[in-house]
Amino acid sequence: MSPATTQGAGAGVGPGGNPPSKARKPRRRRSGWARFLTWFGLAVVALLALGAAGVAYLYATIDIPEPNPASQAQISTVYFADGKTEMGRLTGGTNRENVPLSTVPDHVQKAFLAAEDRSFYSNNGVSPSGIARAIKVSLEGGATQGGSTITQQYVKNTFLTSDQTIQRKLKEIIISVKLDQQRSKDQILEDYLNTIYFGRSASGIQTASKAYFGKDVSQLTPAEGALLASVIRGPSIYDPSRSAANLTRSKERVSWILDAMVELGWLTTQQRSQAVYPTVAKAKPIEITGGTNGYLVDLAKKELVSRAKLDEDDIAKGGLRIVTTVDQKYQEAMIEAIADRGAAEDIEGAQTGMSAVEPGTGAIKALYGGTDFAKRPYNNAVDAHLSAGSTFKAYTLVGALQNGYSTRSRVSGSSPYQVPGTSDEIENEFNQQYGWIDLRQAAADSVNTAFVRLNNAITPAATKKAAVDAGIPDNTKVNVEENLTNTLGTATPSVLDNTNGYATIAAEGKRATPHIIASVKSTDGEVDYTASTSTTQAIDRDVAVDVTEALTHPITEGTASYAQRVRRPAAGKTGTAEDHKEVWFIGYVPQLAAGCAIYKPSEDGRTNVPLGRNVGGYKYCVPIWTQFMRTVMDGVEEKDFPERVGVNDDSRKNIGTRPRSTSTSSPDGSSDSTRTPGTSETSRPSATATSSAPEPSDAPTQGTPTGPSEPTQSAVPTRTARQQPTAPAPPSPSQAVGATTAAGTG
Incomplete structure (x- = not known):
């Protein structure tokens, strides 16, 4: 290879046949801090993207839940x-007692906004700056608290728990935003004020207003509103009644809130100067109504x-x-009458039950169950089932008129009465003797033997039917039996039962169901109830009218003569159970029926014990009834009872045959035999002594009130007593007798 070729190759190819490398500048290595910022930026972008996606997901999946039951529960007020x-x-x-926002004064609303959320009406349900503070605290290891708008506080209290976690805070934010979009600001503020806790067991501003100031929320002043707005920050440290330190803190925060209201234009400087720190009521624990x-x-x-x-x-x-239905005046009058005329001071352990019912509606106008429900939650007027004594004779009168007899029908009142076919004997109180008397006189003197003879003639079933028709419950507690002595009160109705039975007679035979509730409404509108006052014509009108006339005689000339002091037409009947264990009086004027009973439970509460031999229905119950009626009827129009109809007068039947005796003129002009007028509830007469009917007296006696001079009742004409002949045999065999002595007396 030539040098030229070798050079060219060497210039273009590097070692190993690769092209030669170009000359490079040395690289500058980035610092660790720069790399961190790069990666942190990427992380932030990723987190924001993920966060936005996560928030979007949560917003789409989280709905506004149902409110916590506790947050919606309210107190029910009677x-x-x-x-x-x-x-x-x-x-x-x-x-809690929810109220509409319209009843909360504007200055009170503004006090809460100044204290908790000044941008409430302009924000979207959350505060970004507040959220940032909460997240910062959380990242530093603290609890997620603070920074909440009024909407957020409401959401937390109503829909969520109080857990201080990021998860709960995120749900709170999302629900708050959604709620702000779905509800008006006024509705959210109303719900908030009705939900927030104020201490003193008060939830909601209405109960808080009563707990701290004893007034309705509509009457709160600006300073009082500011105090309530301050106490929600923490009742344990801002309720001024708890400590001196609390008082100092409360004054400072109330002042701060009021000053803020001035700054925000919600309070004038003059109003601020008049807003002095309010007087706070002493905290009272919530107790059972006693x-x-x-x-x-x-x-x-x-x-x-x-x-x-x-x-x-x-x-x-x-x-x-x-x-x-309870009239406060009537209730107070009943309590006072029992305190003034009752047996509690004379007979240790004596219990009194009393009720007053409006004839024709069944409305309970007053009821006395005892002195203190918190100590003895046994209602003497409802829970106690007491032998009715001679008050049951009224139902026998009804039964008699329904079976062909008249209140002018006559019967022997001789004593004792031997029940045919048995060895049983029934006596009058103190075995007192009466002659051939009509049913009105038998009622006036509460003659046991006369009523037992009458009951035998009409059958005990007729007395039971009349009692049940009038409203006496036919159940095992009352136990209205079909025996000969049911007319003497062997049944055990409550005072309310028996009072309502007489109210039926007073209403001319129209029976109503006794009730204490007139109406019920709930704050959410789901409950809207009004009591029915419908009646049933349970007893023929004419029968009821004649029985009422007959029941005026115990007051005008008999065992309840003290009740003449009511000074208006009245009817009624006393009753004393066997051995004087329970005593009664039930009476009525045309507008109101009221019944009273007194008894003394044994130490173990299983039975009743005698009140005393000289204690009858006349002694305490009649004076209690009289004082009560005089008080509540004061100023009420006086009404007369309907005139006597005279049911069965034309075909009047008598019971048995008339005894041979010396005749005298009876009060109604008809012939009558000799008799000893009844005083069985006022004194113990001799069986042959001459006596007169009891007269009202103003002389103070035990259990009898002293009062202004009253008109004296004319005595019933005195008739010479004589030996009574043996009672005639009744027309039909008797049913089983419940007692051999008087089960009930006058």
């Missing part, structure tokens, strides 16, 4: 009949299920506004 006066609250719900109101609230709660047909979930959710 009111007296005026719908304004609070009676008590049902336990079991959250102490006292006498507790029995009413408990009865209303039970009626929510039995009549309003609400289930336990409806009641637990709360938010119910329950208006009762």
